[in-house]
Amino acid sequence: MSAVIESHHDDHHHGPAKGIMRWVLTTNHKDIGSLYLWFSFAMFLIGGAMAMVIRAELFQPGMQIVEPAFYNQMLTLHGLIMVFGAVMPAFVGLANWLVPMMIGAPDMALPRLNNLSFWILPFAFGILLSSLFMEGGAPNFGWTFYAPLSTTYAPPSVTFFIFSVHIMGASSIMGSINVIVTIMNMRAPGMDLMKMPLFVWSWLITAYLLIAVMPVLAGAVTMMLMDIHFGTSFFNAAGGGDPVLFQHIFWFFGHPEVYIMILPAFGITSHIIETFARKQLFGYSSMVWAMLSIAILSFVVWAHHMFTVGMPLAAELFFMWATMLIAVPTGVKVFNWVATMFRGSITYETPMLFAIAFVVLFTIGGFSGLMLAITPADFQYHDTYFVVAHFHYVLVPGSVFSIMAAVYYWIPKWTGNMYDERLSRLHFWLSFVGVNVTFFPQHWIGLAGMPRRYPDYALQFADWNMVSTAGAFLFGASQVLFLFIVLKTVLGGKKATPEVWEGARGLEWTVDSPAPYHTFSTPPKVS
Amino acid sequence: MNNSAKKTLKYLSLAVFGMFFFSFALVPLYDVFCEVTGLNGKISQSEEASAYESQIGRDLTVQFVSHNAEQMPWVFKPSERIMKVKTGKYSNATFYVKNNTNKPMTARAIPSVAPSNANEYLKKLECFCFEEQFLNPGEEALLPVRFIFDSDIPDSINNVALSYTIFDITNYDEVEIAHHDMR
Numbered sequence: 070m071s072a073v074i075e076s077h078h079d080d081h082h083h084g085p086a087k088g089i090m091r092w093v094l095t096t097n098h099k100d101i102g103s104l105y106l107w108f109s110f111a112m113f114l115i116g117g118a119m120a121m122v123i124r125a126e127l128f129q130p131g132m133q134i135v136e137p138a139f140y141n142q143m144l145t146l147h148g149l150i151m152v153f154g155a156v157m158p159a160f161v162g163l164a165n166w167l168v169p170m171m172i173g174a175p176d177m178a179l180p181r182l183n184n185l186s187f188w189i190l191p192f193a194f195g196i197l198l199s200s201l202f203m204e205g206g207a208p209n210f211g212w213t214f215y216a217p218l219s220t221t222y223a224p225p226s227v228t229f230f231i232f233s234v235h236i237m238g239a240s241s242i243m244g245s246i247n248v249i250v251t252i253m254n255m256r257a258p259g260m261d262l263m264k265m266p267l268f269v270w271s272w273l274i275t276a277y278l279l280i281a282v283m284p285v286l287a288g289a290v291t292m293m294l295m296d297i298h299f300g301t302s303f304f305n306a307a308g309g310g311d312p313v314l315f316q317h318i319f320w321f322f323g324h325p326e327v328y329i330m331i332l333p334a335f336g337i338t339s340h341i342i343e344t345f346a347r348k349q350l351f352g353y354s355s356m357v358w359a360m361l362s363i364a365i366l367s368f369v370v371w372a373h374h375m376f377t378v379g380m381p382l383a384a385e386l387f388f389m390w391a392t393m394l395i396a397v398p399t400g401v402k403v404f405n406w407v408a409t410m411f412r413g414s415i416t417y418e419t420p421m422l423f424a425i426a427f428v429v430l431f432t433i434g435g436f437s438g439l440m441l442a443i444t445p446a447d448f449q450y451h452d453t454y455f456v457v458a459h460f461h462y463v464l465v466p467g468s469v470f471s472i473m474a475a476v477y478y479w480i481p482k483w484t485g486n487m488y489d490e491r492l493s494r495l496h497f498w499l500s501f502v503g504v505n506v507t508f509f510p511q512h513w514i515g516l517a518g519m520p521r522r523y524p525d526y527a528l529q530f531a532d533w534n535m536v537s538t539a540g541a542f543l544f545g546a547s548q549v550l551f552l553f554i555v556l557k558t559v560l561g562g563k564k565a566t567p568e569v570w571e572g573a574r575g576l577e578w579t580v581d582s583p584a585p586y587h588t589f590s591t592p593p594k595v596s
Numbered sequence: 597m598n599n600s601a602k603k604t605l606k607y608l609s610l611a612v613f614g615m616f617f618f619s620f621a622l623v624p625l626y627d628v629f630c631e632v633t634g635l636n637g638k639i640s641q642s643e644e645a646s647a648y649e650s651q652i653g654r655d656l657t658v659q660f661v662s663h664n665a666e667q668m669p670w671v672f673k674p675s676e677r678i679m680k681v682k683t684g685k686y687s688n689a690t691f692y693v694k695n696n697t698n699k700p701m702t703a704r705a706i707p708s709v710a711p712s713n714a715n716e717y718l719k720k721l722e723c724f725c726f727e728e729q730f731l732n733p734g735e736e737a738l739l740p741v742r743f744i745f746d747s748d749i750p751d752s753i754n755n756v757a758l759s760y761t762i763f764d765i766t767n768y769d770e771v772e773i774a775h776h777d778m779r
Contacts, residue, residue: 178601246608254601284612288619303623306706307665307763314626318619381712 084586093188096180097586098165103483104187105162106476110552112154112194113469117545119147124507124541126524127534140524141209142201148212152330153237154194156464159472160333161186161244164272166483168248170577170584171266173257173593178250186243193236200226211522213323216304216315220296227297231290238283245276245283252276257576259595263354266575270357271336274364278325278332281368286322289315313378320371328367331463332360334431334471335402338424340575341478342406345421346413347572352405359398359405366395376447385444392442396435403432418570419493423474426466426501434462437512452522455515461508465544466501473500473551480558481565485583488558496554499547506540648719648746650684656745657681660689661759668764669697670731675738683717683745690738691724691760695731703729705739705760714756717749725760 085091085100095101122143126134135143165183169176177183200207205224208214219227252273256265265273292303292315302308304315335356343350350356372380372388380388406428415421437459441447450456481487510533515521519530526534565582576595580588658681660674671694681687695701705725709715720726724739731737741758 179605242612246605246612249608250601250604253604254598280608280611281615284614284616285619285622288616288622292620292623306761307704307765309706311626314623317626318622321619321622379712 094184096176096184098169098177098180098183099483099584099586101177101183101187102162102164102166105158105165105190108187108190109155109157109159109162109472110555112150112158114548114552115198116147116150116155117548119143119150120541121545123147124538127526128538129535130526130528130531132525135524137524138206138209141211141522142207144522145208145211145214146197146201149197149208150194151464152212152326153234154190156330156468156472157241158190160272160275160330160468161241163268163333163337163472163475163479164244164248167479167577168251168269168272169255170580170588171269171575172252172255172260173576173589173595174251174255175587175590177247178255179247182243183247186240186247189236190240193233193240196229196236197233200224200229203229213319214293215319216293216296216312220293220304223297228294231294234290235287238287241279242283245279248272248276249280257589257592257595263357264595266336267339267350267353267356268333268336271332271334271360274360275329275332278329278364278367282322282325282329285318286326289318289322292318313375316375316378317372320374321368323374324371325364325367327460327463328363330468331431332364334427334468335360337471337475337478338406338427339409341420341424341474342409342428344478344570344573345418345424346410346415348409348413349574350405351408351411352401355401356405359401362398363395366391366398370395373442373444373447376444377451389442389444393439396439399435403428403435418477419488419490419497420474420478422494422497422501423470423477426497427470427474430466430470430504431463434459434464434467437462450515452520453515454511454519454521457521458508458511458515461511465508466504470500470504476555478570479577480555481569482577482580482582482584484559484562485565485581486558486562487565488554488562492550492554492557496547496550499550500544503540503544503547507537507544508540510534510537510540648684648744649686650747653682653684653747655680656683656749656753657755658687658689659755659757660691661757662691663759663761665761665763668703668762670695670701670703670762670764671736672760672762681745683747683749686721686742686744689741689743689758691741692736692738693729693731693762694736695733698733699766700730700732701764701766703731703762704765705729705762708759708761710757710759711753714745714749714753717746717753718756718758719744719746728765 085097086094092100092104095104122135123140126132126140165177168174197207203224203226205226207226208219208224208230210218210223210227214230252265252269292301295301296303296305296310302310304310304312306312339350339356370388370392372384373392376385376388410425417425437455441450441456441459477488477493514526514530514533514537517530519526567581568578569582570578576589576593577584579593658679660677660679662672662674664670664672671692673692675690675692679687679689693703707720707723707725709718720741720743722740722742724741729737729739743758745756
């Protein structure tokens with residue numbers, strides 16, 4: 070675009086500014102989406118490096134590499150960074166890039182809020198990571214930060230942790246307000262709620278969950294702050310409080326939170342399977358209702374994380390049945406994906422490989438979740454590696470695979486270049502093998518009784534821990550390949566067509582590749 | 597931004613503040629819930645203990661359990677670990693405490709009952725857990741509990757454990773709380 074032409078337009082039509090200030094001051098949903106995605110990638114690598122420290126220590130029984138105190142800090146930061154720094158910002162980044170393009174809107178509804186909600190995140194994680202260098206070390210109480218470990222017995226850096234959680238929460242809340250306002254008010258004419266792409270639906274529901282529970286998390290850490298510094302006794306039995314109350318409040322946030330990390334994955338998977346099976350998605354409306362039921366049920370199952378705290382039988386039964394009920398809508402989704410693939414003309418490009426792996430491996434994670442939901446059995450599994458295997462199966466080959474699938478699926482639209490199909494398939498297979506070698510044996514050592522969160526273990530767990538560590542390093546190394554593939558695609562490659570994929574549905578495929586800086590300045594007509 | 601977007605924004609912001617306050621409302625709700633259902637062995641005090649008195653009682657075994665919260669140096673133990681009582685009759689038990697440090701200290705005991713469904717059939721007329729305990733260095737005391745079980749207590753319950761955890765609250769009124777000194 071020449072300067073002469075530009076001068077004839079108003080400033081809604083200019084291209085991106087130049088230099089670093091473009092990224093600091095940007096209010097463009099595509100720029101902010103890219104920022105979120107790169108930030109989450111950086112956090113994924115940092116959190117991953119911490120996982121490598123954990124697995125290296127567990128390679129053999131006995132103390133090998135790090136001090137137990139440092140091990141605990143790695144464990145805590147790994148969990149916090151992966152949940153709040155990697156998975157959640159990645160989904161927000163995808164929402165920024167895709168939601169406006171999918172609903173035919175020119176941008177997010179609140180662009181400056183969008184900028185703010187991204188740019189406070191690096192500070193939140195800067196504060197959290199800086200606690201590693203403080204006296205007494207970083208938070209060491211696990212990502213669930215149960216009181217009194219996180220209050221009475223916490224290192225002094227806990228105050229910085231609390232502040233950083235407040236900032237992360239504020240960022241998520243602003244991000245989700247933006248998503249809801251955009252979806253509710255800026256859809257192209259003719260796009261009814263039940264015509265919205267499923268990724269948009271999944272994010273609408275996720276955003277409502279975030280608005281409902283992130284303030285509760287903020288409340289929980291505020292109570293901790295008051296217990297630590299202002300002499301209150303929310304979680305201190307001596308002053309009339311109750312540490313179990315902390316667990317209730319935390320998991321009231323925590324259980325919807327785990328669905329926040331999986332619902333957008335459901336949306337992504339639906340799009341990818343639909344495209345590469347070359348069939349319309351089976352059961353669109355049941356997909357929407359399934360996500361809604363999962364979201365609503367997520368508010369009444371939290372105590373299944375705490376079956377062993379000493380609840381009465383009636384409560385244990387209620388939470389057991391309510392939890393198992395979630396398997397019904399989740400099963401509906403899995404069957405719908407399978408039915409979509411059934412008799413489709415499937416091709417196995419990398420996004421589809423990740424999506425199929427998602428369906429299979431997420432279902433394995435779902436089944437181990439059902440096992441954990443059985444109250445009497447949970448007394449055996451509680452706080453063992455079986456739990457670790459379960460939630461890593463739903464989060465790594467679940468959420469993380471779906472994010473990788475989304476990156477491969479939409480990166481031709483973002484950059485205008487096709488990724489390297491050969492290298493990306495290698496990335497998929499290395500990740501697929503790595504994930505399973507890492508986490509599948511953890512089911513067995515968990516059932517055999519290995520407790521989680523210890524830097525050492527009994528000798529009988531040695532073999533499978535060694536296998537698990539080998540898998541973890543394979544998975545970790547293959548993510549460096551992912552970084553290489555993404556950089557290679559950004560810098561060049563075969564040019565992508567606007568449609569990119571044969572038979573891809575959705576408004577985002579009607580604009581050029583790469584997507585122009587401003588899309589849908591005039592709303593498209595949706596029939 | 598158009599008006600409907602402003603409206604959505606307003607409702608969502610209200611929801612955020614609402615949920616933040618709801619998280620604090622969970623604190624009293626939790627206590628009320630525990631008290632109504634007897635969960636967690638939380639004990640509700642009532643003046644109507646005399647209604648529990650009756651002639652037709654049955655045998656019940658009561659176990660007394662004492663715990664010291666971390667870094668609470670006092671000696672704290674029940675005078676009798678196991679007691680046979682009759683429901684519908686008042687019983688008395690005592691706990692021995694001694695401040696074996698060289699500074700005056702204040703303590704508070706937090707009670708709990710197991711199984712938790714025994715809780716609604718138990719009334720304590722007098723309990724050291726109702727008030728703070730102050731002991732000078734080297735001082736010892738016998739702390740009383742006077743309680744009664746309702747004869748309506750389910751037949752499935754033959755054993756009830758009354759547990760007390762004693763906490764050091766000497767510095768509690770000062771803003772600088774114990775945990776800073778612990779390190």
